[in-house]
Amino acid sequence: MSNYQLQIEEIIEKIKEIDAHIVGLQFPEGLKIRATMVAKQIEDETGAIAVISGDPCFGACDVSDVDMKGMVDILVHFGHTPLPLEYEVPVLFLEAQFQLDVTSVINEALILLKDYKKIGLVTTTQHLQFLDEVTEILKNEGKNVVLKEGRGTRKAQVLGCNFSAIEDLSVDAFLYLGSGDFHPLGIKLSTHKPVIIADPYRNEVRTIDQFADRILRIRFAKITRAREAGRFGVIVSSKKGQQRMELAQSLRKMLQKKGKEAYIILLDDVSPELLMPFTDLDAFIITACPRIAIDDANMYKKPLLTPDELLIVLDEKKWEDYRIDEIRY
Ligand code: SF4
Known part of the structure; x- marks a missing residue:
């Protein structure tokens, strides 16, 4: 630390x-x-x-x-x-701000980026100060570096579940500077482009492909199970920045139109223990933080789906168009 x-x-x-x-x-x-x-x-x-x-x-x-x-x-x-x-x-x-020399991890990432010319550079808040340095290294290797501001974000910044800084970027591949898999996964599923992770904490370089395949398999299985469900809980967050009551209402209406029962459940923190008493419900839709369904998937016995995943269950969206849920402000 x-x-x-x-x-x-x-x-x-x-x-x-x-x-x-x-x-x-x-x-x-x-x-x-x-x-x-x-x-x-x-x-x-x-x-x-x-x-x-x-x-x-x-x-x-x-x-x-x-x-x-x-x-x-x-x-x-x-x-x-x-x-x-x-x-x-x-x-x-x-x-x-994270203080570290990122040069070695970026140089290592260049090996995985060798076949790509136009690189979309992305990072999280604590590494924004490295963007100039990383851009310079990439440019010196003949890369064309693309960075874009998003809605309410700085240039090249992914902020929580806000991936707008990578929207519509025309690049050959993305270089993500940071730790964890959620952000690179979101970039991969939004763009279907190669995503290379340069992780300065572990001093490790990897692609997101294996992780993305595993998550997609898990999500597909949850969606398939939820097709059998008749009674749904639609979770709304009491956290101001995660509250999507209108969305919850519209999902509930869609479920009812398809002959399903649906109940809105208000929660602050969401956990398996808090959902356990709802034994008469078969599946849950989470309109709160999208990370809960993805990161904690294995902790929930019943399917816990994102709003987009429910649309797939209800045949309102195709599996091929699957992407990470994003709370828009
Ligand atoms: S809703 Fe979740 S993923 Fe989105 S900003 Fe908040 S904590 Fe991060």
Whole structure:
């Protein structure tokens, strides 16, 4: 974790400027280990009281502004850039930048990129500062590098489930700088182009193909099982940035038109334990975070489908057009 750079001086300056007495702090799961250290520094240097949000946080869609309303003067949210949402308290978004030499992992990625000329470069918030350097390396190897801003994102930035920075990009392949498989999977399924992952955490280069095949097989099996279902739960999130009530209502209507029963279920965090009491339902549709259905698929005994997957079940969409669900703001 020491490789993350948190701009604490900026927070301290802001707290002094607005004379904040109570400061909310919210960290993504991977940065919570730094929470008490940051709180101590803030309290020592400003005299303000820090309140750390202990709830899980996976994105800027899940800011604890509602919980902290009336409690804090300012909320500092680490690790994500803001979404176009209205927040209930002043929120300072601070990116946590990963400090590392990415040269070797990019040079290694060039081996897998050797057959491609036009490269779409993509990354997540914590690696945006490397884009110029990576572009330079690729250009020096004769590559044509393409980067695009998305809706509410910076150039080349995939933000949570917002893949708009890669939409309609005419490239031969994508180079994804970052960790994890969800984002490269989303790029692969949206574009059907080769996706090479340069992972600076593991210092490892790989393609997403094997993982994508495995996920598609799992999703296909879940969709097939859900075709047998007669009673559905349509999950709506109470998290402001994940709430898609209109979508839930329209999916419910579609299910009813096809002679199925459907019930809307409101949840904050979604887990297998919370769905377990609904023993009379055969399958669930999740309009909350799309990662839950993909990342946690094996934890759910009954099919837990994304909205698009339900459309496939209902023969309103073709399996060939399968792509990752995206919450649009
Ligand atoms: S809803 Fe989208 S932005 Fe929010 S945690 Fe899930 S994937 Fe990330």
